[in-house]
Amino acid sequence: MKRIGFIGLGLMGKPMALNLMKAGYKLCVYNRTRSKMEDLVAEGAIPTSSPKEVTEKSDIIITMVSDSPDVQEVVLGPLGVIEGCKKGKILIDMSTISPKTSKSISKKLMEKEVQMLDAPVSGGTIGAREGRLTIMVGGLKETFEKCLPIFKILGTRVVYMGGSGMGQATKLCNQVICAINIQSVCEGLLLGKKLNLNLEKLLEVVTGGAANSWMLTNLGPKMIIRNFQPGFKISHQIKDVRLALSTGAELELPLPCTALVQQFLRSVEAENMGDKGTQALIITMEKLAQTQILE
Amino acid sequence: MKRIGFIGLGLMGKPMALNLMKAGYKLCVYNRTRSKMEDLVAEGAIPTSSPKEVTEKSDIIITMVSDSPDVQEVVLGPLGVIEGCKKGKILIDMSTISPKTSKSISKKLMEKEVQMLDAPVSGGTIGAREGRLTIMVGGLKETFEKCLPIFKILGTRVVYMGGSGMGQATKLCNQVICAINIQSVCEGLLLGKKLNLNLEKLLEVVTGGAANSWMLTNLGPKMIIRNFQPGFKISHQIKDVRLALSTGAELELPLPCTALVQQFLRSVEAENMGDKGTQALIITMEKLAQTQILE
Numbered sequence: 001m002k003r004i005g006f007i008g009l010g011l012m013g014k015p016m017a018l019n020l021m022k023a024g025y026k027l028c029v030y031n032r033t034r035s036k037m038e039d040l041v042a043e044g045a046i047p048t049s050s051p052k053e054v055t056e057k058s059d060i061i062i063t064m065v066s067d068s069p070d071v072q073e074v075v076l077g078p079l080g081v082i083e084g085c086k087k088g089k090i091l092i093d094m095s096t097i098s099p100k101t102s103k104s105i106s107k108k109l110m111e112k113e114v115q116m117l118d119a120p121v122s123g124g125t126i127g128a129r130e131g132r133l134t135i136m137v138g139g140l141k142e143t144f145e146k147c148l149p150i151f152k153i154l155g156t157r158v159v160y161m162g163g164s165g166m167g168q169a170t171k172l173c174n175q176v177i178c179a180i181n182i183q184s185v186c187e188g189l190l191l192g193k194k195l196n197l198n199l200e201k202l203l204e205v206v207t208g209g210a211a212n213s214w215m216l217t218n219l220g221p222k223m224i225i226r227n228f229q230p231g232f233k234i235s236h237q238i239k240d241v242r243l244a245l246s247t248g249a250e251l252e253l254p255l256p257c258t259a260l261v262q263q264f265l266r267s268v269e270a271e272n273m274g275d276k277g278t279q280a281l282i283i284t285m286e287k288l289a290q291t292q293i294l295e
Numbered sequence: 296m297k298r299i300g301f302i303g304l305g306l307m308g309k310p311m312a313l314n315l316m317k318a319g320y321k322l323c324v325y326n327r328t329r330s331k332m333e334d335l336v337a338e339g340a341i342p343t344s345s346p347k348e349v350t351e352k353s354d355i356i357i358t359m360v361s362d363s364p365d366v367q368e369v370v371l372g373p374l375g376v377i378e379g380c381k382k383g384k385i386l387i388d389m390s391t392i393s394p395k396t397s398k399s400i401s402k403k404l405m406e407k408e409v410q411m412l413d414a415p416v417s418g419g420t421i422g423a424r425e426g427r428l429t430i431m432v433g434g435l436k437e438t439f440e441k442c443l444p445i446f447k448i449l450g451t452r453v454v455y456m457g458g459s460g461m462g463q464a465t466k467l468c469n470q471v472i473c474a475i476n477i478q479s480v481c482e483g484l485l486l487g488k489k490l491n492l493n494l495e496k497l498l499e500v501v502t503g504g505a506a507n508s509w510m511l512t513n514l515g516p517k518m519i520i521r522n523f524q525p526g527f528k529i530s531h532q533i534k535d536v537r538l539a540l541s542t543g544a545e546l547e548l549p550l551p552c553t554a555l556v557q558q559f560l561r562s563v564e565a566e567n568m569g570d571k572g573t574q575a576l577i578i579t580m581e582k583l584a585q586t587q588i589l590e
Contacts, residue, residue: 099490122504134504157503161496169490170500177483177506180552184475187550188468191539194546195394195464201456205465208452209417209429210527211472213508232505244486251489253584255482256559257475257552264551289548 001025004150005058007051007074007081008095009036011230012121013064015129016094016154021045023153030054051075055084060147061091067239068097075105087113090143092150094135096120096236098243099165099172100250106139106164115143118164120171121155124231132156136174138166172247175240176258181215182237182278183261186285188216189223193293199224219279226294228276228283235274238265264288296320299445300353302346302369302376303390304331306525307416308359310424311389311449316340318448325349346370350379355442356386362534363392370400382408385438387445389430391415391531393538394460394467395545401434401459410438413459415466416450419526427451431469433461467542470535471553476510477532477573478556481580483511484518488588494519514574521589523571523578530569533560559583 001024006017009031017040021027027045030053031037037047048054051074055061061081063074071093075081081091091109093102093116106116117139127133133155137144144160151158161170188211192202203220206212222228241262248255267284268274286292296319301312304326312335316322322340325348326332332342343349346369350356356376358369366388370376376386386404388397388411401411412434422428428450432439439455446453456465483506487497498515501507517523536557543550562579563569581587 122500122506124505127504134500136500157500159496159500161492161500166490166492169487169492170497172490173483173487173492173497174501174504174506176486177479177501177508177511180479180482181476181506181508183552184472184479187475187553188472191471191543191546191548191550192464192468194548195461195467195542197456197461197464197468201454202465202468205429205431205452205454205456206417206469206472209422209469210419210509210513211417211469211476213472213476213510214505215508216472218505247490248486251486253485253489253586255486256583257478257555258482260552260555288551291548 002059003028003057005030005054005061007054007061008064009040010064011125012128014039015125016064017045018043019131019153020150028054028057050079051081052079052084055081055089059089060150061089063091063093063095065095068101071095071097071105072101076108082109082112085109085112085114089114090147091116092119092147093117094119094121096171096240096243097168098247099168102138102168103165115140116164117143117147118167119151120167122171122174123155126231136161136167136170138162138168139164172240172244175237176244176255178215179237179241179261179265180257181213182219182281183264184213185216185220185223186282189220189282189293190285190289190291193291194289199293222277222279223282224293228273228280230275230277232278233274234265234268234276234278234280237278238262238269241265297354298323298352300325300349300356302349302356303359304335305359306420307423309334310420311359312340313338314426314448315445323349323352345374346376347374347379350376350384354384355445356384358386358388358390360390363396366390366392366400367396371403377404377407380404380407380409384409385442386411387414387442388412389414389416391466391535391538392463393542394463395542397463398460410435411459412438412442413462414446415462417466417469418450421526431456431462431465433457433463434459467535467539470532471539471550473510474532474536474556474560475552476508477514477576478559479508480511480515480518481577484515484577484588485580485584485586488586489584494588517572517574518577519588523575525570525572527573528569529560529563529571529573529575532573533557533564536560
């Protein structure tokens with residue numbers, strides 16, 4: 001059985017790493033904040049002091065960090081993955097970053113005959129915990145097939161999307177749709193509030209038909225009771241939408257609603273609510289409307 | 296068994312009227328374009344020459360027409376429902392109109408001791424045909440309960456939302472969410488196209504997670520094969536969003552994404568595509584992006 005190195009043990013990474021250990025894999029782990037390794041070490045994972053060391057001790061390395069610069073640093077920086085890499089090892093980057101950055105990192109690794117897959121996920125912390133993520137994968141098909149047993153532990157819907165960067169490309173499309181759908185829930189609920197509708201009943205009706213969405217079903221009820229616990233953080237949504245918009249800009253693609261929603265997301269962040277769940281978008285929309293969902 | 300009068304035998308009204316007849320109700324019908332009555336008359340419905348005549352011959356009158364002025368004309372105009380009405384008869388307006396207009400018509404009827412329910416529906420022509428509509432009802436609770444057997448023939452999810460106008464209020468919220476969700480599908484698919492993704496695969500992935508919606512599942516596949524057959528027409532979507540925006544304006548409620556999507560819907564109409572299904576929104580977004588989903 002291959003040894004897996006896991007870098008990035010945050011809200012998503014930790015439960016994913018745990019699932020791999022439960023499935024019998026031996027894990028080496030690394031996290032910048034060392035204390036985040038403790039739980040996994042208690043379960044038998046080997047702690048290391050750098051991405052380089054993780055890589056030396058593993059066959060397959062998984063990175064699950066925040067943003068493009070984080071992946072660049074962890075992979076290409078001093079004591080990075082690339083320094084511990086040799087032919088035959090595989091890097092799976094499950095972070096959400098720009099397709100362009102992903103491709104360029106992959107190219108650098110290829111010079112050392114190291115294959116990289118971009119394999120961002122959807123499904124939030126619940127999906128990570130339950131091994132029910134959606135995983136969208138780019139890279140060599142052959143490499144994808146080698147890693148499939150690992151993906152199948154982490155997720156239920158695993159789709160090969162094409163060459164390097166295509167997993168990230170898919171994730172950006174996913175995030176564009178998500179962001180706009182959250183906005184639709186906000187506008188629908190606020191109109192309902194202003195019209196004095198009972199919002200529980202409103203949700204009961206509108207989830208039954210053409211207005212329904214994952215966001216309506218899952219975030220609508222949280223908005224109306226003001227539960228802002230994060231399933232997925234505002235700050236991460238902003239980052240993903242920023243990647244989509246900058247990718248769109250490079251491709252000369254206008255994304256008007258995406259861009260508008262991004263401005264409202266920024267307003268949530270401006271209120272120091274970046275760590276709240278994406279349903280906190282309702283806070284900004286409430287201010288704009290001078291009204292509150294819950295009195 | 297009560298006799299039902301049915302006014303407005305369009306894409307929605309006709310299959311709804313047919314379902315009532317199949318359930319054993321005796322129907323009187325009226326349609327401005329007389330030829331649209333023929334199919335129902337062939338099934339045993341009694342044709343009439345005015346809303347007044349329909350009303351005289353029925354206990355419960357259902358209107359299913361296009362817009363606020365149409366309901367006003369059919370109910371309050373010369374030879375309208377109000378002229379044939381007397382105490383104890385019930386008007387059920389299943390059109391989508393403004394909550395304000397609905398309330399004011401209800402008030403006028405109340406002067407003749409005639410109860411009115413506003414009961415707009417969601418679910419499109421398929422829902423109408425299969426008796427699987429979602430019905431959101433406003434008016435007197437007692438009147439609602441009297442009419443429940445009729446609603447249960449037409450729909451599966453029937454929810455009483457409150458006093459007069461509250462059914463229409465609910466429908467507007469529903470339409471706001473629908474309109475924005477269609478936009479999210481357009482922006483997500485166009486980004487995918489520009490990133491050279493296989494759009495069938497993209498839909499396979501994104502429908503599996505947090506991006507999913509009724510619109511994504513139902514209109515996404517139609518957009519990518521350019522099937523613009525209407526389930527729900529662009530021109531009706533524009534009308535509903537206009538009602539939502541004007542209601543929002545009266546309530547001093549900004550609905551920024553709704554307003555933006557309305558502008559794009561207007562562009563579809565400007566191309567003489569108002570009779571196409573709402574998935575034709577992709578046509579305008581393609582022009583904006585100087586790209587096409589299907590080459």
